[in-house]
Amino acid sequence: xxxxxxxxxxxxxxxxxxxxxxxxxxxxxxxxxxxxxxxxxxxxxxxxxxxxxxxxxxxxxxxxxxxxxxxxxxxxxxxxxxxxxxxxxxxxxxxxxxxxxxxxxxxxxxxxxxxxxxxxxxxxxxxxxxxxxxxxxxxxxxxxxxxxxxxxxxxxxxxxxxxxxxxxxxxxxxxxxxxxxxxxxxxxxxxxxxxxxxx
Amino acid sequence: xxxxxxxxxxxxxxxxxxxxxxxxxxxxxxxxxxxxxxxxxxxxxxxxxxxxxxxxxxxxxxxxxxxxxxxxxxxxxxxxxxxxxxxxxxxxxxxxxxxxxxxxxxxxxxxxxxxxxxxxxxxxxxxxxxxxxxxxxxxxxxxxxxxxxxxxxxxxxxxxxxxxxxxxxxxxxxxxxxxxxx
Numbered sequence: 001x002x003x004x005x006x007x008x009x010x011x012x013x014x015x016x017x018x019x020x021x022x023x024x025x026x027x028x029x030x031x032x033x034x035x036x037x038x039x040x041x042x043x044x045x046x047x048x049x050x051x052x053x054x055x056x057x058x059x060x061x062x063x064x065x066x067x068x069x070x071x072x073x074x075x076x077x078x079x080x081x082x083x084x085x086x087x088x089x090x091x092x093x094x095x096x097x098x099x100x101x102x103x104x105x106x107x108x109x110x111x112x113x114x115x116x117x118x119x120x121x122x123x124x125x126x127x128x129x130x131x132x133x134x135x136x137x138x139x140x141x142x143x144x145x146x147x148x149x150x151x152x153x154x155x156x157x158x159x160x161x162x163x164x165x166x167x168x169x170x171x172x173x174x175x176x177x178x179x180x181x182x183x184x185x186x187x188x189x190x191x192x193x194x195x196x197x198x199x
Numbered sequence: 200x201x202x203x204x205x206x207x208x209x210x211x212x213x214x215x216x217x218x219x220x221x222x223x224x225x226x227x228x229x230x231x232x233x234x235x236x237x238x239x240x241x242x243x244x245x246x247x248x249x250x251x252x253x254x255x256x257x258x259x260x261x262x263x264x265x266x267x268x269x270x271x272x273x274x275x276x277x278x279x280x281x282x283x284x285x286x287x288x289x290x291x292x293x294x295x296x297x298x299x300x301x302x303x304x305x306x307x308x309x310x311x312x313x314x315x316x317x318x319x320x321x322x323x324x325x326x327x328x329x330x331x332x333x334x335x336x337x338x339x340x341x342x343x344x345x346x347x348x349x350x351x352x353x354x355x356x357x358x359x360x361x362x363x364x365x366x367x368x369x370x371x372x373x374x375x376x377x378x379x380x381x
Contacts, residue, residue, distance in 0.1 A: 030237060037274035053266040054256045077254060081269065100285040191264065 030104065031131045033138075034124050040081045040094045043111030043120045047083025047091040054079050055191040065190070071183060078187050082199070090114045090199050093192065095184040096124065099176050103129040106176055108143075110184035116150045116193050121181045126173075133170045134177070137161065142174060146181045151189040155182035204313045205372035213373045216308050220366045223301055227362060234355070238282075246348035248282050249340040287341060291334050298333075298358065302326035309365045312372050322368070325361025329354045 034042075044050070056077045057065075066072045081094040090113075098107040104127025111120040121143035126134060145158035155178045157171065166174075192199045205216070234240060238248045255273075256265035282290065306323045314322070336350025 035274075035276050037271060037276045040274060041271065050269040050271050051266055052255045052269045053264065054254050054258050055264040056258070056262070058263065076251075077258065079255070081274075082266075098283065100283055105283065105286060195264075 030125055031128055032125045034109075034122060036096065036109075036124070039096075039109040039122055039124055040083070042122075043094045043109065044081070044083025044092045046085065048086050049084045049088075051082040051084065052079060053082055053093075053192070055187075055195075057187075057191065061190055065186060069182075069186060071179075071186075073183075073187075078191070080188070080192065092119055093188060093199070095187065097180045097183055098125075099180055101130070101173075101176065103127055106130060106134075106173065106180070108177055108180040108184075110181050112185060112188045114199060116185060116189050117148050118146050118150070118181060118185060121146055121177075121184075123177060130173055133167075134173050136164070136166070137170060137174050137177075140164075143177065143181065146178060149181075149185065151182070151185040153185075155179065200310045203311050204378065205308070205311050205369055206313070206376045206378045208311070208373065216369060216373055219304060219308065220370060223305065223362065224366060226301075227359065231355075231359075240352065242346075242349040242352050245336075245351045246340055246345040249287070249337055249348060249351075250345035251341060282337075282341075284341065287337060291337065295330065295334055298330040299327065302330060302358075302361070305362060305365045308369055312368055313376075314368060322361060322364045325364065326358045327361075329356070329358030329361055332357060 040050070054077050057073055062073055078095065083091045083094070085091055092111045092113060094109055094111050096107060096109050098105050105125060106123065106127075107125035109122045109124045110118060113119045123134060123138055123143070140160075142158065142161055145160065146155060149155065157174055157178065161171075161174055205213075208216070238244055254265070255269070256267045258265035305326055309319065309323050312319060331354070332350050333354030336347055336352075336354055339347035339350060
């Protein structure tokens with residue numbers, strides 16, 4: 001009888017731990033809104049040829065971004081997809097940047113013109129958890145508010161987003177998306193425009 | 200164990216064990232479907248999601264920039280999920296806890312089967328070993344060599360094999376096996 005009670009208690013205790021473990025073992029699946037190819041093609045309308053340019057930041061460039069912009073780049077290299085016209089002139093450079101948050105990754109595609117100004121930006125990947133927070137803003141095409149801004153501009157939330165009186169989480173993720181767009185503009189400016197001016 | 204076997208458990212315990220197997224089995228199917236749709240099941244799919252991104256331009260170490268013409272077809276038209284290091288850390292700790300606890304619950308039930316000790320020890324170890332191969336393979340793929348992605352597939356299969364053996368043997372003993380009365 002005593003043995004039976006021990007076994008039952010053991011099973012009950014284990015089940016409680018499993019319940020807690022399963023609750024903790026919660027990884028939200030990713031939501032991919034658009035493939036890389038579709039994002040590049042959508043942002044490089046008019047381009048006839050495509051190139052890929054990969055750049056590494058120098059230690060000085062990394063330090064400058066950290067000190068002046070409060071961003072510490074951590075990738076080994078950054079990649080631009082360049083769409084050029086028949087004459088070889090840049091139409092749009094597209095960059096994908098990701099921020100990994102506690103609720104999963106947020107990945108953004110940013111299209112930049114030859115002058116370094118944002119031409120287009122799209123959220124391409126996020127997690128199931130963040131999707132409901134960002135969906136009203138994606139439906140509103142809120143990234144349009146950053147078009148024509150360059151690396152020196154402000155990338156705070158736009159007036160129309162602020163007027164929506166959203167909860168804190170949508171605002172938090174809207175700011176993350178805006179920061180990613182700004183980072184793309186900074187990287188374009190630093191590594192393509194300023195470094196050798198040849199794009 | 201303690202003179203108890205699965206076939207001699209009271210009805211409530213048999214129902215409990217059966218529902219545990221059913222729940223975990225459905226969970227495994229859901230996990231399999233998610234892995235298949237979000238990442239893929241082959242070693243190359245796993246490597247593509249986990250391995251560090253390599254330069255497309257053959258930019259050498261120390262080189263500051265490089266450019267080459269791109270066939271747009273080289274870009275993935277499929278929705279692709281990249282598991283980066285912070286996500287790998289998150290996935291590892293949740294899966295190690297979750298899968299180990301599931302393996303523990305399966306093993307706890309299987310301890311009461313009447314299979315011989317050696318066979319029991321080997322079968323019971325499969326889900327634990329599978330979990331370690333699975334998660335270990337992810338880290339090795341990212342930081343050692345992309346070909347270690349095969350370990351993730353082997354680990355998942357080992358976990359599944361362990362679950363199937365434990366569930367089938369246990370369910371047989373719970374509901375079909377006739378205990379010889381002394």
